[in-house]
C-alpha cells in the first residue's frame with residue numbers, strides 16, 4: 001500500500017493544504033507536520049498547520065519559524081472552506097483531532113491520511129503508510145526518496161530524525177530495523193547532530209516533571225502475577241508539582257523496566273474523566289486491550305480516554321482485563 005504516485009499527483013496539482021495531527025501531539029506528530037510543511041513550501045504551495053492541542057513546551061524548539069497554530073473556533077471558522085486538501089498525520093481515526101473532527105468529516109476537499117497505525121478509519125480519500133513503519137516520519141522519508149519530489153535537506157532531515165528517534169524509543173522498539181538505522185545515518189550526513197537533538201528532546205524538561213515522576217514512580221503497584229505494573233497520576237499530583245499534561249509523556253515506560261513485567265499501565269486523571277496508557281513487551285496486543293475501553297493504538301503502545309468515570313471506579317476492571325493478554329513463555 002504505497003499510493004505515492006497518487007499523493008505526488010495531488011501535491012503537484014492542488015494549491016492549498018491544511019496539515020493537522022492528534023490531540024496532545026508527540027514529536028513524531030509535530031516533526032511529520034513540519035517536514036511535510038517544508039515539502040509543500042518547496043513546491044510553492046499555500047500551507048497551514050493547525051492542531052487541536054498546543055505544541056508541548058519541550059517540543060517548541062522544533063517549530064523554529066512558529067508556523068504551528070492551535071485550533072480556535074473563531075479564528076479558524078473558514079479554515080476548511082479555504083483548503084483544497086487536508087492531510088492528517090500520525091493518526092488514522094478522525095476522533096483523535098477532537099474539536100476539528102466534525103469539520104474534517106464534512107470537508108468536501110481531498111482527505112489524506114499519512115500514518116503508521118493499524119486499521120485506518122474508512123473516511124479518507126487516500127491512505128499512505130501502514131503499520132510496518134516505525135514512525136510517520138519514516139513514511140515521509142520513504143515518500144521523498146521514492147518520488148524525488150523535493151530535495152531532502154537539513155530542514156526536513158532534522159524533523160524526520162526527531163520523529164524517528166522518539167517513536168522508536170531512541171532506536172529500541174520492535175520496528176527498529178537496519179533500514180531505520182540507515183535512514184538515521186543519512187539524516188546525520190545531512191547535518192543532524194544527535195547529541196544536541198537528544199538533549200533538546202529529553203534533557204530540557206522542567207524541574208516539575210522530575211518531581212512528578214518521583215511521585216508517580218512511588219505509586220507503582222504490581223498485580224499478583226507480577227507481570228502487570230500500573231501507576232497513577234491524579235490532578236492533585238499535577239497541581240502540587242506545577243506540572244502539565246506534556247510532562248507526563250514517557251512515564252508509563254518505566255513500568256516495563258521492572259523485571260518480569262509485560263504490561264505497563266498509567267491511569268492519568270484529566271479535568272473530565274481519565275486517560276489510560278498501555279505499554280507491552282513482545283506480542284502482547286495492548287491495542288486490543290485499549291479498544292475494550294474505546295481506545296486504540298499500536299500493538300505495544302496504546303491508549304484510551306474515558307469520560308465521566310474515576311480512576312478508582314475503573315482501575316480493577318482494567319487490570320483484570322489486562323490479565324487475558326498476558327501470554328506464557
Ligand code: 5GP
Pocket residue numbers: 093096117276277278294295296297298301302303304305
Ligand atoms: P500515549 O499513551 O503515549 O498517549 O499513546 C500511545 C499510543 O496510543 C498513541 O501513539 C496512539 O496510537 C494511541 N492512543 C493513545 N490515546 C488514544 C485514544 O484515546 N484513542 C486511540 N484510538 N488511540 C490512542
Ligand code: MN
Pocket residue numbers: 028029090116135136167
Ligand atoms: Mn507516530
